[in-house]
Amino acid sequence: MWRLLRPDAEAVLHDKKARKSLGRYFDVMQNAKPAKFQLAKKLPAEFSETDSTEKLWKLHDELTGAYYELEKQVDSRLKLFSELETPRKSFLDLKIEIARRIMENCHLCARRCGVNRWKGELGFCGCGVQITVSSFFAHMGEEPELVPSGTIFTLGCTMRCLHCQNWTISQWMEAGELHTPKQLARVIERLRSEGCRNVNLVGGEPTP
Numbered sequence: 001m002w003r004l005l006r007p008d009a010e011a012v013l014h015d016k017k018a019r020k021s022l023g024r025y026f027d028v029m030q031n032a033k034p035a036k037f038q039l040a041k042k043l044p045a046e047f048s049e050t051d052s053t054e055k056l057w058k059l060h061d062e063l064t065g066a067y068y069e070l071e072k073q074v075d076s077r078l079k080l081f082s083e084l085e086t087p088r089k090s091f092l093d094l095k096i097e098i099a100r101r102i103m104e105n106c107h108l109c110a111r112r113c114g115v116n117r118w119k120g121e122l123g124f125c126g127c128g129v130q131i132t133v134s135s136f137f138a139h140m141g142e143e144p145e146l147v148p149s150g151t152i153f154t155l156g157c158t159m160r161c162l163h164c165q166n167w168t169i170s171q172w173m174e175a176g177e178l179h180t181p182k183q184l185a186r187v188i189e190r191l192r193s194e195g196c197r198n199v200n201l202v203g204g205e206p207t208p
């Protein structure tokens with residue numbers, strides 16, 4: 001159906017310039033390479049929940065270089081993704097732990113509200129610890145490389161622009177539906193099974 005609506009989205013798959021500049025994106029889209037989060041799950045990270053945040057950031061810095069090396073090896077087939085073991089704790093787990101701590105004294109964005117979102121305190125964006133979804137669908141109006149785009153509109157925004165064209169889907173928290181990580185994953189799987197090329201988390205500014 002989308003091919004009829006957006007023939008340019010089909011044509012871009014064969015465009016040499018687009019393939020050159022967005023090579024990895026195209027490969028992930030066509031299941032020829034693993035997405036970055038899948039690779040991050042394969043990189044071991046030795047840390048404990050009792051470690052200081054400073055220590056976790058230091059480890060994060062060290063593993064960032066190791067992550068890019070792993071990506072390079074998998075992309076060039078020096079290592080096969082299917083043969084990589086899943087560690088007990090991964091680089092992705094480390095990122096989750098750091099994000100969890102940031103939300104205890106929220107400074108995820110430049111507002112730096114300092115609220116403890118795990119205790120129900122709300123900052124400027126009004127976001128708690130779960131994601132509030134306004135709507136999701138296969139978006140046909142994006143750039144051709146993205147279409148059909150698995151768009152998920154999130155509520156709660158770090159800005160309140162007077163000219164906002166999306167205020168009903170970025171500010172109106174009562175109109176949204178809370179999603180646990182599992183529920184959000186199911187939404188993403190559904191969009192993917194419908195042929196969406198990507199996950200497009202948007203809002204509102206989607207940081208919170």
Ligand code: SF4
Binds near residue numbers: 108111208
């Ligand atoms: S993400 Fe929300 S709570 Fe956190 S600092 Fe930004 S506006 Fe404040």
